[in-house]
Amino acid sequence: MKDIYEVLRKKQAEQAQLGKQIEALQNAAEQLRSVAHMLDEEHEEGEAASARG
Secondary structure, eight states, X not given: OOOHHHHHHHHHHXXXXXXXXXXXXXXXXXXXXXXXXXXXXXXHHHHHHHHHO
16 A cells, blocks of 8 residues: 555646746746747738738
């Protein structure tokens, strides 16, 4: 039979690791949102220039 405290420690370590992964993914998503916003602005400016051109 497994030691309940060992199982608990392992599960807590897994939870901590998942928390770090979630935080990293949230940071990456925020950075991608910023880049996507800049690219969208560039795209709109390019379309406006083409319409004037």
